[in-house]
Amino acid sequence: MVKVFVEKENKRINLRAKDIDEIMKKLNINKEEVIIVKNNELTPRNERLKNSDELKFLSVISGG
């Protein structure tokens, strides 16, 4: 199971999936609105996942 945190909804959930894209589809996350962090490293969407990975979808902020 992958531990997933979606910042926008302050939601924590455990999911089974082969890659990040699959999780984004399941949770209906827009690729344009997030930066993706896997195990504290910025990660591309096509990255494969393994059990015990920690995934965060953090909102893109652009204000100054």
Add this chain to the structure above:
Amino acid sequence: MQYNRIRKIIDIEKLRKKTVSIVGLGSLGSFTALLLAKNGINLNLMDFDRVSVENLSSQIYSRDDVKRFKADALKKYMKKLNPEIKIKTQNKKLDSSDLSILDSDLVIDCTDDMETRFLIDSYCYKKVPWIHTAALKTIGLVYVVENSLSDLYPSIISLDSCDEHGIINSTASMAASIAATQAIKILLNEGHEKDLIRFNIWNNTFDRIRVNPEKRKEARIIKLCRNSYSVSLKKKLNLNMLSKKYKTLLKKDNILVIKDKNRIVINSNGYIIFEDTNEGEVKEWLRSL
């Protein structure tokens, strides 16, 4: 005398010879300018905007500054705080035809506009150190850009502004404190933070996120706002050859601005900004390289 306490920690004489460009003088930019000015650093201040009453709670301006250009108001205030520093101001938006106004020892992006950020990226790419900052509501972000901004933002970016969503001043001052500290470390060659720093001041969460540009294998085409695109290629570009082929608007160091169908900003290290175009035209132009 005024630097005695700082001098115990940092080489103030070295800092006083340095100039930092700050692009965007809202909440992040105004706090960052304040911190750098007090450390004796010369400033190049840029913003097209004027102070409004809505700015007063989250930016360092006073009621007397309302309707003044932010750069002018900030210069006046900074000169009062530290008359020794040199300050240049630009009351206009950063434009691709005039990127050399960024000439300085370091650039700090405090804007809220992704297109301007990518213009800074194109100019500074592998040449001038620069720091990307952003803040919204209670979340702040600071990143010393090691490679390119496209390592952080791989696709079209949804823009949220402080005008729309708000910001509390402690978010801005914390992000500014982190950015100013990193700026000082870069200027003094003291080594800087490699990770992306992101915090939520309301929840007291603080993340250090590793950024690994090597994970990006392919050239990326990123759509910015107003039909502009940024592309970072993994190859050097011959500016002399390109300047002969196209109408040249600007050629300085490793930057070339040309006019083909529309304006194109080219950094010889393989970074290109296309203005007012579409993805098809961008791909066609890249194939002609």
